[in-house]
Amino acid sequence: MKLSAKRAGDAVVVEFTGTRLEAAQADEFKKKLINLIDRNFRKIALDISSVTFIDSTGLGVLVSALKRVGGEGDLVLAGVGDSVMKVLKLTRMDRVFKIYPDVRSAVRAFSG
Amino acid sequence: MTIDSDLNNVALVGVAVHAICGELAREEDLCCQIELALVEAVNNAVIHAYEKKTGGKISVTMEILPENLVFQVRDNGKGIPPNCLNPLCPEPDPENRRNLQTGGRGLFIISEIMDEVFYRETEEGNLLTLTKRIKTGTEPG
Numbered sequence: 363m364k365l366s367a368k369r370a371g372d373a374v375v376v377e378f379t380g381t382r383l384e385a386a387q388a389d390e391f392k393k394k395l396i397n398l399i400d401r402n403f404r405k406i407a408l409d410i411s412s413v414t415f416i417d418s419t420g421l422g423v424l425v426s427a428l429k430r431v432g433g434e435g436d437l438v439l440a441g442v443g444d445s446v447m448k449v450l451k452l453t454r455m456d457r458v459f460k461i462y463p464d465v466r467s468a469v470r471a472f473s474g
Numbered sequence: 475m476t477i478d479s480d481l482n483n484v485a486l487v488g489v490a491v492h493a494i495c496g497e498l499a500r501e502e503d504l505c506c507q508i509e510l511a512l513v514e515a516v517n518n519a520v521i522h523a524y525e526k527k528t529g530g531k532i533s534v535t536m537e538i539l540p541e542n543l544v545f546q547v548r549d550n551g552k553g554i555p556p557n558c559l560n561p562l563c564p565e566p567d568p569e570n571r572r573n574l575q576t577g578g579r580g581l582f583i584i585s586e587i588m589d590e591v592f593y594r595e596t597e598e599g600n601l602l603t604l605t606k607r608i609k610t611g612t613e614p615g
Contacts, residue, residue, distance in 0.1 A: 385517045386481040415488070415506075417513050418579040419521075425576045433571070445506050452586055453579050458568045 363387040365394045373405040373472040374398070375440075375465055383413045383420035383446075392423040396430055404435025407468035411441025416449050428459065436460065440468035479520045479530035479549070487534050488513040491545070498538065498610045508543070508606055511587040514580040515547045515602055523551025523600060543606045550599040554581075559593060561585060 364379040376398065380387065399406070408424070410416075428437045438460040442450070450456040462468035475490060477483040488509045495505040516532055524530040530551055537544040561582040566574055585591050590605035 382485055384481075384485065384513060385521065386484060415509070415513075417510060417517060418577070418583055419517060421579065422576040425574050429571050429574060429576070448503070448506070449510065449583075452583060454566050458566045458571075458574065 363391060365391070367398060367403070370407070370465075370469045371473045373407050373469050374403045375407045375409060375469065377409040377412075379412055381412060382415045383410065383423075384415065384417040385419035388419045388423050391420070392426060395423065395427045399427060399430045399435075404431045405472050406431065406435070406437045407440050407462070407465055407472065408437060409440045409465050409468075410446060411443065411464070413446055414443060416446050418453070421449065421453060421455060424459065425455070436472070438462060438468050438471065440465045476531055476533040477516070478528055479524040479526075479532055479551070480528045481517070481520050481526070484513055484516045484520065487516050491534075491536065494536065495543070498543070499608050501608075504606075504608060507587045511584045511604060511606075512545060512547070514584050515545075515604065518554070518580050518602075519547060519549040519551065519600075522554070523549040525552070538610050540610060541607055543608055543610065545604040545606075547602045547604070548599045553595045553600050554593055554602075 365376055367374050367376045431437050440462045441464055442461050462471060475487065477486060491512045492505045492509040495508050499505060512534065516534065519532045520526060530549060533548045535546045558581060584604065588604045589607045592603040594601055
């Protein structure tokens with residue numbers, strides 16, 4: 363699991379590199395994501411296009427990060443694949459996260 | 475298969491179950507769901523039963539019946555509290571982020587995916603039995 367971050371306009375694009383976002387990676391992933399948020403990056407487009415499997419613990423990290431950015435920021439999901447989308451729908455989290463087909467449209471949403 | 479109670483081993487169970495399911499059912503979506511349910515079950519054993527301590531044993535068996543796949547996940551750690559056995563998924567309020575739950579969805583996911591979920595504590599350990607109705611194409615022996 364690797365995270366990389368780069369600025370894109372008002373937002374920061376965080377790319378998760380890895381196919382599985384699950385409990386084994388959750389602690390490290392959460393630590394890195396929260397660290398970024400605490401450095402005042404609060405408009406985050408999280409690129410999870412490489413993820414083909416997510417479990418409830420991985421999902422929990424996304425929720426923790428969303429809560430951490432607070433009301434003035436946002437954490438949106440970009441490049442959500444079919445299998446991840448099904449888990450988001452199953453847990454109703456598709457109603458909580460803004461979901462974009464790709465990074466470009468996610469970044470554009472922050473600019474607009 | 476039997477694994478040590480280490481989160482790094484959980485994907486092994488998931489990938490193995492997915493592969494076997496793929497041979498039997500040939501429905502990718504169904505295999506993804508079953509993989510997720512098994513990963514959640516084994517995660518629970520590692521995280522809650524063994525409190526993330528390695529050295530515990532978790533065994534996963536799979537029985538292939540003509541119209542069912544039956545999985546059993548067994549551990550010797552702490553049992554599942556009775557009040558967690560009938561999980562509900564709270565309707566999240568997107569406008570109220572503070573109240574969003576960050577955990578507690580594992581058993582809900584299992585119960586949504588599987589057709590039957592049965593849990594009991596025995597002298598041999600905690601036993602979670604998960605049944606999924608699928609046409610496996612196998613004949614009764």
